Amino acid sequence: MKIKIENLDKIYKNGKRALSNVDLEIENGMFGLLGPNGAGKSTLMRILVTLMKPSNGIVNINGFDLMKNREDIRKILGYLPQDFRFFSKLKTWEFLDYAAGLSGITSKSIRSTKVDEWLEKVGLFDVRERNANKLSGGMKRRLGIAQALIGDPKIIVVDEPTTGLDPEERIRFRNILSELSQKDVIIILSTHIVGDISSVCQDLALLNKGQVEFKGSPEELINKTRGHVWQVSTSGFEYETLKEKYAIISTIPSEEGWEVQLVGDTLNVKNAIEIEPNLEHAYVYFMEYLTNQKSF
Secondary structure, three states: OEEEEEEEEEEOOOOOEEEEEEEEEEEOEEEEEEOOOOOOHHHHHHHHOOOOOOOEEEEEEOOEEOOOOHHHHHHOEEEEOOOOOOOOOOEHHHHHHHHHHHOOOOOHHHHHHHHHHHHHHOOOHHHOOOEHHHOOHHHHHHHHHHHHHOOOOOEEEEEOOOOOOOHHHHHHHHHHHHHHOOOOOEEEEEEOOHHHHHHHOOEEEEEEOOEEEEEEOHHHHHHHHOOOEEEEEEOHHHHHHHHHHOEEEEEEEOOOOEEEEEEOOOOOOOOOEEOOOOHHHHHHHHHHHHHOOOOO
């Protein structure tokens, strides 16, 4: 499986440019699309799942041209939008059965088996008879995940999938995707939650203001941050000064005041200790450099 995107632009009728000259190649496995709100992630997702047409550019999905073979592409897609909705009068199992039918599963007995299987996987089997509109926010999100995956799609696109999920539910969801990624499938995970990317993705792209600013592995991005992440023990007064000069990652109370993690090029601060970066550090460092228009 392969997705190739070349010179992709999206300009809305009001003149707003949501995507600009996007070039990406995505192959089997988990691919993370990371960026702040408004970066263009949802626009790119909607184009990939054929809900929106690009202004310019070429998108080829496993040999299918996005503009010429839209129906063929839809047959191999599973999609969880950020704003997931469903028919409120259907019971949980009925909605999932309906989604299975839309995905091409025509046999009633096979649909029934698949519905029970996925309700079990996402932890909704015990509420299968409850009306879907009566589910909690996290349960509705889990139902959305199940409907995206029940048809065994080859291309899976999930937009902010862990919104509204508690930590246990997020782990369950990531485990499901990790299992699926071992097969001949592409899973695109679009999020602004760095932890979701670092846990499951082997490859990622950083999108900002409609442009791809980085494409590579999480390790490559982290390596760019090595030598620029610091931990400082500081008092309350010094902390306010640090906030004005550096991007703060975390703040933990201590006996002396605060244990602060921050990113920056050089630190003229006493008690500053260079620490090993993680993907969250790398992302904040990256965004800080884009904001200040420096070379990353």
